[in-house]
Amino acid sequence: MTHPGIASPEQSRTGSMPRESADPSPSGSTVLSVRSAVYSYGSELALEGANVSLGRGEILAITGPSGSGKSTLMLVAAGVLKPTAGQVTYNDRIISNENERQRSRLRRSDFGILFQFGQLVPELTAVENVALPLLLSGVKRAKARAAATAWLDRFDVADLATSRPPEMSGGQSQRVAAARALVTEPTVLFADEPTGALDTVSGELVMSEIVRVAREAGTSIMLITHSAKVAAYGDREIVVRDGRTTESMIDLEATGTNA
Amino acid sequence: MSSPSLATSLRLAIAGSRSDRMRIALTAIGAFATTVLFCLAASVAFIGEASGPYRFDVLNQPGLRPGVIISMLALTIPTLVFVGQCSRFGAPSRDRRLARLRMAGAQPSEVARIVALETGLASLLGSLAGAGTFFIAKRQFSTEHVATITTQTELGGGGIQIDEVTTTVRLLPTDVTFTAWSIVLLVAVVPLLATMFSSIALRKVIVSPFGVARTQPTAPPTVLPAVLFGAGTLALVGWSTISEALDLHRRALPIVVIVSFCFFIMIVAGLITGGGSIAAAAGHFIAPRTDRPSLLIAGRRLISAPYTSARATTSVLLAVFIGSAVQATREAFLVGTDPTDTFYADTFDLLNVVLIAAIVLSAASLLVTTTEAVVERRRNLAALTAAGTPRSTLARSLLAETLIPLVPSVLLAATAGVLSARGLFGTRVETWDPSTGRSTWLDVHVPLVETATLAVGAIIVCAVVSSVSFGALQRSVDVSELRTAA
16 A cells, blocks of 8 residues: 555556456555445445455545446445445444444544535535534534634635635635545545546645645545546545446555455 | 417426425415415405304404404415415425526526416416315305304493394304305415515526526615514504594594504514514524534524525414414403403404414414425535434524524514503503492403413424424435435
């Protein structure tokens, strides 16, 4: 596994040649793993025995065509969805057996989730949006605001502290959303197409900042994207097709972790 | 370029999603209820010399019928508000659909025509069904029963002879005849009002081919509502002084009624326009101070959209204001009357039933508004839940958004209602005491329990109705909403 600091696409990847992956364990200690996960939306099967493991501090890119099940895989891994079969383990804790309340508490304390758009509360200011997860965890207002301001500063949007999301550009909103996802200093950040709604330049700026901040904090990232350029920020890439996971040959050869 | 045919406009009007169909259905239900109430009021208005007698004595007294009609018409206010709210249910997605029609070449007038057709058609169907149901029920309930009723005969010298007579009576005025034009008017009035409302509401929305923009309301006024409310209440509290100063007791009754009604209108206008101000002020007070995420979200929502919850509870406030005034009036009327004569007490009880119905109907519009607010924010709510925000926090936020501005508004409405009625009818009543053979003055009690029951009851009804929208919240935080465009 490589940690190139402020990642650039060229540093981490050269291409992708998918192959079937039975146990795609990364090197280093595993923080999160999904084993043989099955999930369906009604009669539509979205995951058909997907396997993913995420190492501590690792950035894992999950790619695949639209409708392949990559977002569902992320939601299952994050404990938002409960798999109909299979197992999700976080730090030796089988979260797929837990109820919604327990999983919700875990998501609040240990996970950060970043979507393509729409996750900020439009009526709240930027600093209140970022402070929200801390307030939910019982942190006092003054302390939560101070921490939120510091995180806004890390993403270079401290000057927008009192602005509301409708007053911000897409890139600014996404930086605030990233600050909110990381303010609780989560162990794992789940990012579903975090730059999907942004132009190329803004997308690259936001992505490199997320990667920089996550590297500094030692946060693992599960990065869902259909963009090869964004996937290149990852240390490793998993490809999802028809609800099944495969892993890039070139990455495996580069890391030498899987025979 | 010629306009699309009526059939095409109709097809476009009814072609939509589940929320569009829900809007059409709710508009029709609201129109149904309003038309039934209009028909009931009209049937009382059409009672003539040859009509009756009826089981409810209040219908037999020509002098009291206007009060019954006014009560019926007052009940149509919350149902009309309900129709108005329903015609905007799911409107954001409809407005986006209209923007796509504009992109496809539709003119602004054609888009407005589609909206008018949708609301007009839905309410016309509801009105026809309401009128039809009323006339079927009128025929079904036209049977006569034997009952003992009280009759009053005016005697020479100002006396009244009261007799108890056993005769055949009807429960309701099912024997009155409706003229053809009155039926047409009854069926047409709700669709016309609903169409007018939806057209006015659409004026706040600029539907361009590139999307939908809403004209932002200015910050709610603070001085004008306070002045209207305060001046109106003070004028009625000091009614005896004003009456003397303007020499009103020497003037004809209609002038007195008009002057006092103007003060009532001032209070009502203050309450209505002040609702948004109270919501915004409460939001500004709470949001920067609270540690609770639910209150923070609610407070910021109140600042951002102060009229949303205020609009939904307007008719509840009106009901509380009128209801409190009725309770105080009841005290003034009953304090000096013979306890065995239950006529006034029965009449006031009937008014209380009307008030309860008005509050429940008003709460129905609140349900539409809160559900709509949840559905509109479903993607954001789903994202918050996915990130670990407990649903209970979101539910509490919704409840707080309704109750925070409602509680002070209800207290103001109830206080103003009681004070106004006490100002008008006095705090002491002169009555004849047969035991002493002299007139005595009796204190009119403040109806604290009744008013508190009404105010608290209204708040509880609103809280319960608001909680029903949590059902929509459960569905809206579903992860599938994360795939919905913002």
